[in-house]
Amino acid sequence: MGRPPCCEKVGIKKGPWTPEEDIILVSYIQEHGPGNWRAVPTNTGLLRCSKSCRLRWINYLRPGIKRGNFTTHEEGMIIHLQALLGNKWAAIASYLPQRTDNNIKNYWNTHLKKKINKFQANLDTKMTSDSTTYQLVSKNYTENSSAYASSAENISRLLEEWMGSSAKTSTAPDGNHKEFPSIMSTKNNRTECSSSTRPSLDYYRPQIDQEDKNVIPADEFESILSFNNLNDMAFEISSCYSSKRGSESSGTGIDQNDLKAENNPPLSFLETWLLDETSGQEVMELPQIF
DNA sequence: AACCTAGACAACCGCGAGCCC
DNA sequence: CGGGCTCGCGGTTGTCTAGGT
Numbered sequence: 001m002g003r004p005p006c007c008e009k010v011g012i013k014k015g016p017w018t019p020e021e022d023i024i025l026v027s028y029i030q031e032h033g034p035g036n037w038r039a040v041p042t043n044t045g046l047l048r049c050s051k052s053c054r055l056r057w058i059n060y061l062r063p064g065i066k067r068g069n070f071t072t073h074e075e076g077m078i079i080h081l082q083a084l085l086g087n088k089w090a091a092i093a094s095y096l097p098q099r100t101d102n103n104i105k106n107y108w109n110t111h112l113k114k115k116i117n118k119f120q121a122n123l124d125t126k127m128t129s130d131s132t133t134y135q136l137v138s139k140n141y142t143e144n145s146s147a148y149a150s151s152a153e154n155i156s157r158l159l160e161e162w163m164g165s166s167a168k169t170s171t172a173p174d175g176n177h178k179e180f181p182s183i184m185s186t187k188n189n190r191t192e193c194s195s196s197t198r199p200s201l202d203y204y205r206p207q208i209d210q211e212d213k214n215v216i217p218a219d220e221f222e223s224i225l226s227f228n229n230l231n232d233m234a235f236e237i238s239s240c241y242s243s244k245r246g247s248e249s250s251g252t253g254i255d256q257n258d259l260k261a262e263n264n265p266p267l268s269f270l271e272t273w274l275l276d277e278t279s280g281q282e283v284m285e286l287p288q289i290f
Numbered sequence: 291a292a293c294c295t296a297g298a299c300a301a302c303c304g305c306g307a308g309c310c311c
Numbered sequence: 312c313g314g315g316c317t318c319g320c321g322g323t324t325g326t327c328t329a330g331g332t
Contacts, residue, residue, distance in 0.1 A: 102320095
């Protein structure tokens, strides 16, 4: 077919955007709105291809983009959504409205994948027993995520078993994050949930090797996987789900605030949501396990 | 001080889907 | 129906910078 590659035209600039270019692009979009990217370079005089303009806007200049460090809450959401959805960064980003798919993808590749790999390596070296649950946790975080996510049944089973054998709550301090100047600033509205009835995760937690700087601190990892994070994620997903369905969900009589307040196992809820989404059922019920 | 290396993030590329004519 | 165009997504590469030697 031989479609000419993007930005192959002579005179098209590549590389990092300058502040001047950003200003031109933002000014144009403020006036005309995003879209019709083909016309942007022509009308602005920018020596960039339309695709580059679009990416610059979406990934960097668009209002509402939160930049800087990810919070542990966001990390937890990404980890579990990645396990559920695979490398569907756009889908994952839809649950983190302040983050772009590119941002999440980069963060996954540079931070989270390593963290999980280190955690797994640590588990492999430290845990020699043949615990069923260890195998479950280990399996959960090392299998190819895409293949793993391909089976809703498998997801359901693993998550349910995993939740059934976890998890101890730990306070997850939010990491510092910088807000993009002059853009929407949103704070996490987090609700603490009691977890007194849940068994300790200590058994599955990696042993701490003080001399090994590569080992992820157990507290940090646990905070990522903490019940609070999972519960928040379930709540946020349920909110999105609710907004997707609009009046349908109100017909179920389920109050999303109630969902959060009642300590429902979040992954069971996720599982329900996932399966429900797949089957197209109208009624969403929350199993009471604890 | 110079060089090297790894980490972090921005930007690019190739491909596919959807739309329009 | 088919071809061209545009947009969006996911993978990959490029660039910058901080830390180490």
